[in-house]
Amino acid sequence: MNDPTAPAAELVFTRAFEAPRELVFQCMTQPEHLTHFWGPAGTSAPIELITVDARPGGAFETVMINDADGSRYPTRAVFDEIVEPERLVWTETHSGMTVTVSFTDLGGSRTGVEIRQVRVPEAFRSPEAQAGFLTSLDRFAGYLATLTAGPGAEESR
Amino acid sequence: MTVVQDQLDATFTALADPTRRAIVARLARGDATVTELAAPFDLTLPGISKHLKVLERCGLISRTRRAQFRPCHLEAGVLDPAAAWIEDNRRVWTQRFDKLDAHLRDLQGAPNERNDQ
Numbered sequence: 302m303n304d305p306t307a308p309a310a311e312l313v314f315t316r317a318f319e320a321p322r323e324l325v326f327q328c329m330t331q332p333e334h335l336t337h338f339w340g341p342a343g344t345s346a347p348i349e350l351i352t353v354d355a356r357p358g359g360a361f362e363t364v365m366i367n368d369a370d371g372s373r374y375p376t377r378a379v380f381d382e383i384v385e386p387e388r389l390v391w392t393e394t395h396s397g398m399t400v401t402v403s404f405t406d407l408g409g410s411r412t413g414v415e416i417r418q419v420r421v422p423e424a425f426r427s428p429e430a431q432a433g434f435l436t437s438l439d440r441f442a443g444y445l446a447t448l449t450a451g452p453g454a455e456e457s458r
Numbered sequence: 459m460t461v462v463q464d465q466l467d468a469t470f471t472a473l474a475d476p477t478r479r480a481i482v483a484r485l486a487r488g489d490a491t492v493t494e495l496a497a498p499f500d501l502t503l504p505g506i507s508k509h510l511k512v513l514e515r516c517g518l519i520s521r522t523r524r525a526q527f528r529p530c531h532l533e534a535g536v537l538d539p540a541a542a543w544i545e546d547n548r549r550v551w552t553q554r555f556d557k558l559d560a561h562l563r564d565l566q567g568a569p570n571e572r573n574d575q
Contacts, residue, residue, distance in 0.1 A: 312547055316555040320562040328558060337564075338557030341550045416551055 312418040317411055322404050325412040326386035329402060330355050340365040344374070355383050361391050468516035469540040477501070478509050485519060485532035495530060 318325050328334040332351040339346035350364040361378040381399065382390035389402040398418055405413035473479055481495055496506040510530060513519045517536045521528045 312544060314548065314551045314555075316559075318559060318562055320566060324562065324565065325558075328561065334561065337561040338554050341553035341557075414555075418547070 314416045322412045489529040
């Protein structure tokens with residue numbers, strides 16, 4: 302089943318932040334911080350809808366709410382690994398996608414964050430996962446359409 | 459419904475290989491024969507054919523039945539769902555990072571615009 306030679310497509314994003322690693326790690330794991338940035342432009346992520354049970358097997362749940370029409374985009378995941386302040390790994394239950402967040406101390410109070418997303422092919426083969434993933438694709442497509450729809454879409458703060 | 463997901467999965471898997479990505483990039487510039495495709499790589503014709511079969515199976519390329527040349531053609535439309543998904547994902551993380559950057563500045567008392575050092 303788990304063919305080690307099967308290539309898994311990866312998506313990697315990196316960013317350097319002007320902040321110490323401990324603080325950046327806290328931001329990614331504490332609802333009072335996540336609420337400030339988890340929802341991309343044009344959405345918000347209310348703190349009361351964020352669950353972070355930061356331990357292996359613990360839940361990581363968020364809801365992004367479209368500011369324009371109130372539509373909701375919940376994401377549920379389960380933590381696989383928590384190594385403070387170096388690494389976070391969670392797997393999304395609807396898509397089977399595993400997200401690894403690595404925090405690197407760049408010195409001088411700067412921190413590199415790498416988001417590595419791996420699709421887990423086996424997980425995608427369950428009908429439930431497939432349906433869930435499609436649903437989230439549809440939602441994202443609709444959500445992005447609203448984001449790019451009108452002027453002023455980028456004035457998010 | 460499952461067909462779409464399988465297609466997306468197959469596309470991602472096919473493109474996870476650097477040689478196949480290079481082949482797709484080459485075909486994006488125009489049709490090419492197997493020999494032309496093999497040229498930039500240190501690969502035998504059977505080797506390149508193996509990659510082409512993977513790409514053909516997931517519908518990313520097609521081959522005409524014309525004599526021995528059988529030029530390969532990129533079915534670019536197949537890439538659309540995968541490209542859209544990647545683009546959406548990138549946008550979400552970019553915007554999250556932008557907001558996180560602003561949040562970290564707020565937390566640290568916003569030092570006056572000293573970005574470059």
